[in-house]
Amino acid sequence: MTKREEQSLEIVETKYFNLGALKLESGAAVNDVVIAYETYGKLNADASNAVYIAHAFSGDAHAAGYRKGDSKPGWWDDMIGPGKAFDTNKYFIICSNVLGGCAGSTGPASINPKTQKPYALDFPVITIGDMVNAQKKLVEFLGIKKLLSAAGGSMGGMQVLQWASAYPDDICSAIPISTAMKHSPQQIAFDEVARQAIMADPKWNNGNYYETGDAPDDGLSIARMIGHITYMSDKSMEEKFSRNRRLTQEGKSYFDVESYLHYKGGSFTKRFDANSYLYITRAMDYFDVSDIKFVKAAKKIDVKFLVISFASDWLYPSYQSEATVKLLKLKGYDTTYIEIKSTYGHDAFLLEFDDETKLIKHFLAKVYDDRKNAPAK
Amino acid sequence: MSEDTKRAPLEFRTIASIIEKESSVLDLGCGTGDLLYYLTKTKQINGQGIEIDEEAIYKCVEKGLTVFHTDIESGIDSYPDAGFNYIVMYNSLQQIRQVDRVIEESFRLAERIIIGFPNFAYFTARKDLLLGNSPVTKNLPYQWYDTPNLRFLSIKDFEKFCGGKNYKISDRFFFSENKEIKLFPNLFAQTAVFVISKR
Structure with a gap:
């Protein structure tokens, strides 16, 4: 311990x-x-x-x-x-x-x-x-x-x-x-791109996805990936990932930063609701x-x-x-x-x-x- | 008086003797907050500071002080007119770029300004210069290549400055080695404390 x-x-x-x-x-x-x-x-x-x-x-x-x-x-x-x-x-x-x-x-x-x-x-x-x-x-x-x-x-x-x-x-x-x-407009802009990513996912279906059990995970995942870019700095990304790459089992090569964003985006969809994302980012954007x-x-x-x-x-x-x-x-x-x-x-x-x-x-x-x-x- | 304030330098005690109990004080360039803390303990002032050094900010917060992490020149605009009884600049004047603007701004905030600085015309400094070296003294301990000081002024310089600006010097104190100096201060004082106001 x-x-x-x-x-x-x-x-x-x-x-x-x-x-x-x-x-x-x-x-x-x-x-x-x-x-x-x-x-x-x-x-x-x-x-x-x-x-x-x-x-x-x-x-x-x-x-x-x-x-x-x-x-x-x-x-x-x-x-x-x-x-x-x-x-x-x-x-x-x-x-x-x-x-x-x-x-x-x-x-x-x-x-x-x-x-x-x-x-x-x-x-x-x-x-x-x-x-x-x-x-x-x-x-x-x-x-x-x-x-x-x-x-x-x-x-x-x-x-x-x-x-x-x-x-x-x-x-x-x-x-x-x-x-x-x-x-600032820059902060609103990042939120808006994230919201658009969710709403562009056909599974979002105007917010009605709860009963189909098929949520807009792709859109939500992209929204989260954008978020994570804004949470780090140029320097912290360099320190964490540099230009390191890794081969997947399927033989694909990904930069570490790509794998990180994919992982963070994917895991976010398991715990966060896409509509909550829309409502809460709106609340932040309107705050003044x-x-x-x-x-x-x-x-x-x-x-x-x-x-x-x-x-x-x-x-x-x-x-x-x-x-x-x-x-x-x-x-x-x-x-x-x-x-x-x-x-x-x-x-x-x-x-x-x-x-x-x-x-x-x-x-x-x-x-x-x-x-x-x-x-x- | 508590243990930690008992052995304060004479300059601190002198400044405390000028300041009225429970007055409000803004310390420009408060460093680790020693003077502010001393004045809070001895005169129950309502004090605040401005300081540029991050490590010094932690020390101030540890002492329970209110402090603004910024440079004096941009921080001083953030306070309301006549917001304080005193502005204190203790060992910070020589590090300010726009001295006259900062002093004018200070008079927007308070009627009285207390300024303490090391005397560049102290006799050992003159001796250094005479021998062809830039002065290094106890109160001006830096070498020419690492000094944070931008201004090198003497007691006489400051008095002339006040005369030129039509500022009233209501009090002046001179020190060397924790003793007050009365005779030929421009030669024998290492530090000076002035209280100025507008006529």
Whole structure:
């Protein structure tokens, strides 16, 4: 057993919360919304140690530890656990699958109670705001009025910014990582190519493929391959693959980078729903908190920010994080910013856990102490 | 005063004596945050820093400080008008490209600026020059080929600069080897701390 495994959590379990009907930002509503979630650590007596972890585009509620029978831990296990950045000996950690997702929460693949069939494209348009509103209900259900922090990378970072924007009174701090206040045309363009790849697959069939059992795996796989290109950097690809080639058993020769993308694309189709891909990327593309609604200017401000970006991330370049920081500073928010040197590109937020730990551990400890020592209101 | 702040250099103690309790301070080029931390502990300031070095940022966060990882020239635009009581530039002035713009911008943010820098006209530096070598002193420890310093100024230079810009020098302190220097500071002081404001 390695040292890091010793620090992993005990067996964890995904739970499900039915929040009832959720009114959406569009004005539509979804009934019987179920949110899949996991929690780690213990909520303290005054419910002041809760941290919400928001997952990235293709993530899920299983952020840390092993579920029964798992061979791999959750997606941010390097960061969450006893003694880690999000120390489960000290904090109560919550992670849930986003609304519109396909890992236990209500999304386009869920059964529409009205028709008793999967929603498919009858699922209403959802936003990052709707996702966070569902998370807010989950957090309240768990008995928490005010979060100590919300943290997450990429689309998780967008949710964090949305928490700060929509519920500034209900969080003490926010840790948006490798993210942006809004997508640039380049980011929207990559999403659109991915969506077109899915919709161009005849098996997509206008979103109606659940009952045939024949999903648009080719389209979804290509979408994911495009995604993976944008998650790496020129340098990390060189280091990982160079121009190495390998012969397959059939005598075909593939570059390592090709095999990698094929493998990643193929395995993605086993765990992700094509319609969820369409809905969630739309939600990201429409997200925009760059205007003043971000901040209630005249109010006493007490949300503390830690903004992190990575130097080789060209999908969410540092200038986007700097724009967030500048807006926050101009509005008077207490904001710490760091651009971490890394060659991993956008994937860095999942991989550079040593540097992230150094920052988040101390930042959270300070927020925790400040909250404990603050005069009661 | 806690153990870690007790043995602070005289410059730190002097700066702390200038700053009012619980005021807000922006430290331009805060390094590993030692001064900010000292002022937080001794004067309960609401402090923030700007720093370009990544490793220094980790040290600042470890101390619980709020810090912005960027260069001074572009970071300084990100703060609201009159957002601070003091701007501090301690050992960073000599590394700034657009000194006069940064000082003008600083006056947009605060009425008082506290500036500390090493004196290039310190007598051993003059001796080095006299012997035909670029000066290397305790407070200017770099060789000509590896120095981060862009500006080499003396106490006299800075006073002339303030005169020319019509800035008011409300206080000035001179130091050598952790002692205050009163006599011929431009010759015998290794470092200087000025408090300036607009007339």
